Amino acid sequence: MASIQFLGAARTVTGSKHALFVGKKTLLVDCGLFQGRSELKELNWKPLPIRADQIDAVLLTHGHIDHIGYLPRLYKQGYRGPVYCTRATADIARLSLPDSGRLQEEYADYANRKGFSRHKPALPLYTEKEAVRACKLLEPIPYYENLALPGKCTARFLIAGHILGAAFIQLYLPDGRTILFGGDLGRYNVPILKDPDEVSYADYLLVESTYGNRSHAKDPPRERFCDEIKRVIETGGVLVVPAFAIGRTQELLYYLSQMEQEHSHEPLIPVYLDSPMSAAATRIYSRYPQLYDEETSEMLRTSGDPLSPRSLHTVTDVSQSKALNFMDGPAVILSSSGMASGGRVVHHLAHRLPDERNTVLFVGYQAEGTLGRRLVEGASEVTIMGETVPVRARIASIQSLSAHADADGILRWLRGFKKPPKRTFLVHGEPEAQEALDERIRTELGWETAIPRLGDLSDLG
Ligand SMILES: [Zn+2]
Known part of the structure; x- marks a missing residue:
């Protein structure tokens, strides 16, 4: 028995967090901060529907704050389990999480001095020190290595392009079915990084849709x-x-x-x-x-x-x-x-x-x-x-x-699948982008899709 709950990046582009329930175990893939509009940022202050100490492991696709920035908050709520990610992502997290804490402290201080925050006093979500402590939980794993996880699951990190260290997480359930967590999908033929790995099979797929309704301009x-x-x-x-x-x-x-x-x-x-x-x-x-x-x-x-x-x-x-x-x-x-x-x-x-x-x-x-x-x-x-x-x-x-694939880039990557996933969840996109991509995936590939809302729970059988 497995199910997945969408705790962020659901009909929006930030706050990536996906809880996977397998038997009695809970895995959290990505632990991102909501950014942008104030009603989104408010969500960072709300408790998660699962208790932090009930999460057995966290996996991170890459080091952007909208995928890792909630980690110190989770730590503050009592999470002390492992946080698995690639080596480069761990380096990036050790850099960007304390920075995120410091920026929040500075911003809260500044808001208090100038008196422009709606919150009196304005507080940081977490401090630099708290972020440094959360980083002690990071456990770097090489790309392509099999990682044993709680709930008799295993996972591998594949190259996603996007930014240094970015990965797709190929997660195997105990019954052999696979879920591919796409994180953020990079682009083909861009400078510095290798192209995203081709993936040919997954029973369930989470794919980002930031640019689902757009083509990147061709201007060099x-x-x-x-x-x-x-x-x-x-x-x-x-x-x-x-x-x-x-x-x-x-x-x-x-x-x-x-x-x-x-x-x-x-x-x-x-x-x-x-x-x-x-x-x-x-x-x-x-x-x-x-x-x-x-x-x-x-x-x-x-x-x-x-x-x-x-x-x-x-x-x-x-x-x-x-x-x-x-x-x-x-x-x-x-x-x-x-x-x-x-x-x-x-x-x-x-x-x-x-x-x-x-x-x-x-x-x-x-x-x-x-x-x-x-x-x-x-x-x-x-x-x-x-x-x-x-x-x-x-x-x-x-x-x-952009570091994100556009609609054609996403479709190109999806065409690498030899068989359609049972269900493809569109995450990490604003609604117009998601609907446009959803339409293309259904009509051009004939796949079954879903655009989850925040908090939706989907039974994977
Ligand atoms: Zn990203």
Whole structure:
């Protein structure tokens, strides 16, 4: 007897958490934080329908906060079991969870000082210290190794593309049936990482649907990035790129290295990487060259570290970060978070948005309710940390840089299945995207699908 309960990323793109009940055991796949709209963030404060001490093991598909960021909360509720993930994901979690705790502490402090939170006093979901303690539960497992789990289940981590260390989790029930937890599905033929592994069989499948209703623009991202750099060279402005610390930043650094190689005679404009988290994530990438694709491995052999362009200045302390406010362009500032929902980039936006010489370049998905989404949708002014900021800077975005497969990419991966799963659950998407993908899967592949709601329990027999 097995059943699955959807505790997050159900008709939304954050908060990934799937509880699997097998006999008397409970496994939790992904332990993500809800992000974006305030009613979603409120969910992080609500207790889970299962008690933390009744969960027997946690498995993580990858290190993004919307897949791991609830872990310290689970720890606070008493969870002390193992947390299995790939080695690179464990490294990323040790970096990003304490960072998440620290950001929450800082944000709560700031909200209390400025008095703009609805909660009095504003509290962090967890602290940096609590996140560090939760990280002690991480148990790294190599890709493709069989992992014995409670409830006589076994699991293997397969390569998912997406970000370093990302995995599909192929989980075998005691009766031999398999459930494939797709986590976030990466793309084919993108820089740095290998393509997602082909999967040919699963009885039940959970597949993400972030871009289920979209095709990534075909415009080559490197050329678009290069064009935006040229534009600020002309205006003398600053190009602010809110970039996800893990994945997107490394892709941009890779493109910068490529540009430098190809335009080695041209003067370089300075590129400031102003995110300790992004710098540390880049160091983690450099520790796993075995996970690089052919092209990146070749670049590493022939021209040195592809993630360390010559024009790069890594900003470490806060005073250096503040000093960037007084810097004239042209220059590039890469800073996180990618949706401008926190981190140092928020301060850069507050400072650079009112000047029309500047450009803000978004390079990834902007969830509903985030500052990034408001800017991309053309807001003429925005509220940043309680202050009204006029938007005069050029707002641009490169859609083609996503770490997620688009609808065609998802379908391509699904076509690798030799036999339809008994049921395919669409998770991790906003409703319009999910419905569009659902329609394609049913009509083009003839598979049985479901779009679970938060809290839905599905019996797997
Ligand atoms: Zn992800």
